[in-house]
Amino acid sequence: MRPISLAPHLNNTGLTGTAGLDGGGFNIWGNSFPAGELPPAGGTTAVGEVPFLFPVAGADNVRCRGQRVEVPPGRWDWVHVLGAAERRTEDLLEVHHSDGSVRGQWLRLSDFWPQTEPRFGEVLAFRCRHLHYPRHVQRTMSPSIWAQRVPLTVPSDVVALVLPDNPALHVFALTLQAAE
Amino acid sequence: MTAVRLTFSPCDLPLDGRILQVVPGRYDWIHLDLSVPVEEATAWLHYRDAVDPEFLRSLPGSSIARIGVPRRDELLAVELPALPGVRLLGTVLT
Amino acid sequence: MKISLPGVSHWRHDLGHCLHATAGVLLGFYGADPLDLLGAAWGFDYRGGDVRREEYYFPCWQGSLFASLAPYHDVASAWHTPSSPEQGWDEVRARLLTGTPVAVAADNYFLPFRPAYQDVHTNHLLVVYGFDDARGTVSVCDPVPPRFRGEIPIEALTAARDSANPVRHSRDMFFTANPIGNRWLDVTVTGCTGPASRERLREIMAANLTGFEGVADGASDHRGLPGLQRFLRQAAARLTDGDASVVDEVFVVAGVALAVTGLHGDYLAAAARRLGEPALLKLAREVDRIAHHWSAVRIIVATGRDDPATAGRALAGRTTALLADQLATVDRMAAVAGSI
Numbered sequence A: 001m002r003p004i005s006l007a008p009h010l011n012n013t014g015l016t017g018t019a020g021l022d023g024g025g026f027n028i029w030g031n032s033f034p035a036g037e038l039p040p041a042g043g044t045t046a047v048g049e050v051p052f053l054f055p056v057a058g059a060d061n062v063r064c065r066g067q068r069v070e071v072p073p074g075r076w077d078w079v080h081v082l083g084a085a086e087r088r089t090e091d092l093l094e095v096h097h098s099d100g101s102v103r104g105q106w107l108r109l110s111d112f113w114p115q116t117e118p119r120f121g122e123v124l125a126f127r128c129r130h131l132h133y134p135r136h137v138q139r140t141m142s143p144s145i146w147a148q149r150v151p152l153t154v155p156s157d158v159v160a161l162v163l164p165d166n167p168a169l170h171v172f173a174l175t176l177q178a179a180e
Numbered sequence B: 001m002t003a004v005r006l007t008f009s010p011c012d013l014p015l016d017g018r019i020l021q022v023v024p025g026r027y028d029w030i031h032l033d034l035s036v037p038v039e040e041a042t043a044w045l046h047y048r049d050a051v052d053p054e055f056l057r058s059l060p061g062s063s064i065a066r067i068g069v070p071r072r073d074e075l076l077a078v079e080l081p082a083l084p085g086v087r088l089l090g091t092v093l094t
Numbered sequence C: 001m002k003i004s005l006p007g008v009s010h011w012r013h014d015l016g017h018c019l020h021a022t023a024g025v026l027l028g029f030y031g032a033d034p035l036d037l038l039g040a041a042w043g044f045d046y047r048g049g050d051v052r053r054e055e056y057y058f059p060c061w062q063g064s065l066f067a068s069l070a071p072y073h074d075v076a077s078a079w080h081t082p083s084s085p086e087q088g089w090d091e092v093r094a095r096l097l098t099g100t101p102v103a104v105a106a107d108n109y110f111l112p113f114r115p116a117y118q119d120v121h122t123n124h125l126l127v128v129y130g131f132d133d134a135r136g137t138v139s140v141c142d143p144v145p146p147r148f149r150g151e152i153p154i155e156a157l158t159a160a161r162d163s164a165n166p167v168r169h170s171r172d173m174f175f176t177a178n179p180i181g182n183r184w185l186d187v188t189v190t191g192c193t194g195p196a197s198r199e200r201l202r203e204i205m206a207a208n209l210t211g212f213e214g215v216a217d218g219a220s221d222h223r224g225l226p227g228l229q230r231f232l233r234q235a236a237a238r239l240t241d242g243d244a245s246v247v248d249e250v251f252v253v254a255g256v257a258l259a260v261t262g263l264h265g266d267y268l269a270a271a272a273r274r275l276g277e278p279a280l281l282k283l284a285r286e287v288d289r290i291a292h293h294w295s296a297v298r299i300i301v302a303t304g305r306d307d308p309a310t311a312g313r314a315l316a317g318r319t320t321a322l323l324a325d326q327l328a329t330v331d332r333m334a335a336v337a338g339s340i
Helices: A018-023 C018-029 C034-038 C065-069 C085-097 C154-161 C198-213 C224-240 C244-275 C278-302 C308-337
Strands: A002-004 A044-047 A050-053 A062-065 A068-070 A076-085 A089-097 A102-109 A123-127 A144-151 A158-162 A165-178 B009-016 B019-025 B029-034 B041-047 B051-058 B064-068 B075-079 B082-093 C002-004 C045-047 C074-080 C102-107 C123-132 C137-142 C148-153 C184-191 C221-223
Touching: A002 A050, A050 A076, A050 A165, A076 A102, A089 A165, A089 C278, A102 A144, A102 A165, A102 B051, A144 B064, A165 C278, A165 C308, B019 B082, B041 C278, B051 C278, C018 C034, C018 C065, C018 C102, C018 C123, C018 C137, C018 C184, C018 C244, C034 C244, C045 C224, C065 C074, C085 C102, C085 C123, C085 C154, C085 C184, C102 C154, C123 C154, C137 C154, C148 C154, C198 C224, C198 C244, C198 C308, C221 C224, C224 C244, C224 C278, C224 C308, C244 C278, C244 C308, C278 C308
Parallel strands: none
Antiparallel strands: A002 A165, A044 A050, A062 A165, A068 A158, A076 A144, A076 A165, A089 A102, A089 A158, A123 A144, B009 B082, B019 B075, B029 B064, B029 B082, B041 B051, B041 B075, B051 B064, C002 C123, C045 C221, C074 C184, C102 C123, C102 C184, C123 C137, C137 C148
16 A cells, blocks of 8 residues: 655645634535544544544645646556545546546546535545534534545556546545555 | 465456356456457446446456455455457456 | 324435425325335427526426426426415415415525525525414425424514525536425325336336437537537537536436436336336436436536636537437336346
């Protein structure tokens, strides 16, 4: 397993502490996840057997707008994603190979919104007890972050992944799983 | 990295859009031994509670094709694409 | 006096909002399957400028709101616009006493169980199903998360229903600057025929397909696939030119399209399982894919206020993809309808 840093692409603040509620903006109403209920920023956390580099504080996730994520050389079977959507959605993740070929694979993420079940068979990675609003902590709302996986049908010579141009998709972390 | 030897269950079927029932269970991959390589096609995975289109692609330089099974749900059947002239010679699910 | 009508329980579709949730609660009260009624129709029919700044906006070309929500079933609704909050409560109270729950428009700002309480104004919709004169409470049912079913002070509901619904800060978006006006809605359900038979399903699919043919007359009507294309292309062009004024309209219309499409996908999936039709199940999944395009459209425009040009380019690309998939799905729908 190889966690991949998304640092160059982080463009959204989805986690806040109770002292900085108005700094969040996972959605346009300024909602955010309570950082205190999630793994420590910048550390490695495992969801099942998949380790993820949990985002640092500040800009902590990628609102997908076609960003190109370089990947290390290798044969990769799976792309594991920690993420959530603003209303469930799906789009093609572009898998770029060293010979210039590009193949699509479906990236599907369920809604982060409380009281909403997964639609795409993801694993529930985190479900917080509260939802942050810009001016208060809502104690009756439990937002979710999902662990999803994307198969790479052609595992060899992958050099980059291009995220969909779909701003409803948010990616917090990404890990590659080597091919057997 | 450990190479995994796949043991295919042999068959000889046309890729004609038929639905193959599988032993219900959770899987990661469907491996298909095809008579000719297939660049890309769409298969439909029928789960207990959902159905999804997924890509079928042959590994480069190989007659072996793969379909990923990302959904954590019980897979019941695979609906193969209709590809005239292509035959399915074996399958294995991992 | 007090009353609490039985048979009022939560219902919600994850791609809908308060309109479909409220409709589901009321239809469920009448013993109908909300998905069966609300999911049957699929189409696009929007008249430019029709949008209203309310969470429960829906294009109503079938007469009443509920007739437009469920055009293949015998349901109707009527809005009431009382002249005062006192009249507004008297009317609702009288209706409850006939044994009928109703929907009321209300500003979230004044509803104690809403996260927006004392924070954000919005024109919301929920069900009222009882009251207790002695305790000074009303019983409401709101399935929108955090779902709530229970009593609140009558003063709170009155304030919410009589709110001017103003814009006070930047998060008072989309559904503000539209006084609530104590509006309330009652629903009549003439008959529920149960889940559609094969024959009825073919009729419904055929009618939906006819609706998608639309009329490309270039006017402000946006009907069917031609109208959908024109609506999205025009919006993308205006955004690309730096015109962010289109954001509100597209966001609200996209929200309606998202809900309607998502409901239809689940409607078809339910029919597929009931009738044992794998082809229909795949079609349902294709309709879902269209809904997932609308999820993207909604956020493209919602995040486009500060950079409309980028949003315009993204919307243009998304429109091309959505229309291609929509066309393919409509073609497949015609084929499947002929085979079930």
